[in-house]
Amino acid sequence: MLNYALLVHGAPYTHQAALSALRFADTVVTGGHRLATVFFYHDGVHNASALMSPPQDEVHLAEGWKRLHQDYGTQLLVCIAAGLRRGLLNADEARRHGLPLHNVEAPFELTGIGQLVDAMLNNDRLITFAP
Amino acid sequence: MTSVHASDIEPQDLMVVLRHPPHGSHWLREGIDVALVAAAFGQRVGLLFQGDGVYALLKGQQAGALGQKGTHPQLAMLEMYDIESLWVSAAALTERGLSVDDLILPVKPLTAEAVAELMQIQPHTLIF
Numbered sequence: 001m002l003n004y005a006l007l008v009h010g011a012p013y014t015h016q017a018a019l020s021a022l023r024f025a026d027t028v029v030t031g032g033h034r035l036a037t038v039f040f041y042h043d044g045v046h047n048a049s050a051l052m053s054p055p056q057d058e059v060h061l062a063e064g065w066k067r068l069h070q071d072y073g074t075q076l077l078v079c080i081a082a083g084l085r086r087g088l089l090n091a092d093e094a095r096r097h098g099l100p101l102h103n104v105e106a107p108f109e110l111t112g113i114g115q116l117v118d119a120m121l122n123n124d125r126l127i128t129f130a131p
Numbered sequence: 132m133t134s135v136h137a138s139d140i141e142p143q144d145l146m147v148v149l150r151h152p153p154h155g156s157h158w159l160r161e162g163i164d165v166a167l168v169a170a171a172f173g174q175r176v177g178l179l180f181q182g183d184g185v186y187a188l189l190k191g192q193q194a195g196a197l198g199q200k201g202t203h204p205q206l207a208m209l210e211m212y213d214i215e216s217l218w219v220s221a222a223a224l225t226e227r228g229l230s231v232d233d234l235i236l237p238v239k240p241l242t243a244e245a246v247a248e249l250m251q252i253q254p255h256t257l258i259f
């Protein structure tokens with residue numbers, strides 16, 4: 001059994017990266033390994049949008065990530081700096097910035113890059129998925 | 132230009148590979164951010180500039196014409212964060228008609244073989 005962390009740089013539906021990452025994540029957990037963390041960085045932060053609404057016959061990426069959290073306890077971490085400048089905010093950040101809306105909700109967590117370093121150091125593998 | 136060989140290279144805790152120029156995308160800025168944060172967390176960090184990433188090192192950089200902040204202020208902070216292992220692909224410089232004298236930081240040029248060996252000896256590599 002290995003402990004894995006994933007780093008996702010690709011925006012949903014723009015590139016293959018996020019789909020590949022989700023498929024890899026499913027294989028990690030069904031293969032008896034532990035997927036501790038998925039860290040969303042760069043354009044990958046858009047994977048955390050609570051407003052993502054793909055057509056019903058397409059893979060729903062945000063739901064896929066949430067399922068990993070619900071079934072396997074995988075942490076879904078979103079870089080706060082990359083998220084804020086791209087308009088990905090949770091309720092706390094929206095309040096802090098005086099904005100009337102937010103679009104990031106649990107189980108996605110806004111967090112710092114330090115958590116990426118932590119995920120890299122404390123897991124057996126960190127795998128990057130980039131466009 | 133004399134190139135460093137892999138036998139002269141010390142492994143770091145993390146190597147960050149930068150392959151994008153300033154201004155055109157956020158890859159470079161967000162890559163350097165990871166290097167700075169990892170260093171702030173006490174990790175020994177090395178940077179490898181490859182491909183168009185070598186343009187990050189050109190002298191005379193300014194903010195972008197479209198209001199981009201530019202990455203030279205970030206690079207100026209590397210020393211403060213004790214990020215001193217700076218490598219550059221010698222081939223990437225040559226292909227662009229550049230030499231280490233054109234660059235703002237004291238980087239070590241690596242042959243293609245040394246780049247390959249560098250990749251192998253680092254425990255963690257993040258590519259931007």
